[in-house]
Amino acid sequence: MALPKVGSIGEYIREQRQQAKISLRQLAAAAGVSNPYLSQIERGLRKPSAEILNQIAKGLHISAQALYVQAGLIEDREPPSDVISAIRSDKHLSGRQRQVLIDIYESFRKEKRAEDEQTSQNAHPRHDSPQDDEPLPEDYLAALEPFAASNGNGTANQETKEG
Amino acid sequence: MALPKVGSIGEYIREQRQQAKISLRQLAAAAGVSNPYLSQIERGLRKPSAEILNQIAKGLHISAQALYVQAGLIEDREPPSDVISAIRSDKHLSGRQRQVLIDIYESFRKEKRAEDEQTSQNAHPRHDSPQDDEPLPEDYLAALEPFAASNGNGTANQETKEG
DNA sequence: CCAAAGTGCTTGCAATTGCAAACGCGCTGG
């Protein structure tokens, strides 16, 4: 997994560099990295660390965030799950309970996503979550038992202001 | 250069993990990294790559950006220099000229900064306010909120101990 | 013509990342 998929970030850097009309060596100097390494990065032969990426962003006078997104390191935007944020901000739950709920919720989401992908394998171009396919551990279900018994409320009602 | 300022990121991760009441191994599994490696990261013995950082952020259900900032990988953000943006948007300059101007301007800034740091050695840990190419929607900020809030008050990080 | 300087690229190599295996420690329970 060292060569192919990282291409976009390298291309992006090269585009930005050429657009700024500076040579590879100049950018390398400005970014504080070696020229051969930058060359390899631009051609997708190497996967630069976040530090290097940050330096390059500075050398290019572009947003580091944009570069991270391009590199797939920030993905795009965190999944804006109201459920998770609601769980996390619920003062009536212990840390353990929070975690259990979140894990369960996520496993459900995961299942659903797997089903959807089976039925229709259309384009999800930036989707990059390789191995997260473990079923719900018994521990969690066991932890859930007393909880579900005492709490009959099944809806995760969001109280966030919705405009 | 193996352990300069990476300590904070490790401590931060550990705090977040303990706050979520999950074990090191659980987080390691959720993040898709090995437990020994996560252990070393938390203790500041290793400097994780951006990918690993991203995975950990997901495992912790916190914003990857926040983690990058903590790791010093996003540092803060490029100073929203009007000069640079003005230079970049000036149609009367060639790409090369633009670059030269920017470089000169930056070297001046750098000099100045060096002087300032000599006179007063305090760093401004300014919170990250997203305002770049794409302003983040409030939904996202809301998702960030519990985390950002805990950074300011909830965590046992910055209690009444000042050295 | 050929030195000098520019461009990007290839090649070893030290240092680092990241992991599998295994250790010591505490707890539970047959």
Added chain:
DNA sequence: CCAGCGCGTTTGCAATTGCAAGCACTTTGG
């Protein structure tokens, strides 16, 4: 008491990062 499980940590090791040195090519220009 010892087997079993989970916790965090330590210890080698393969794979990768990132760099210094050097290559091939093109342009400048005395």
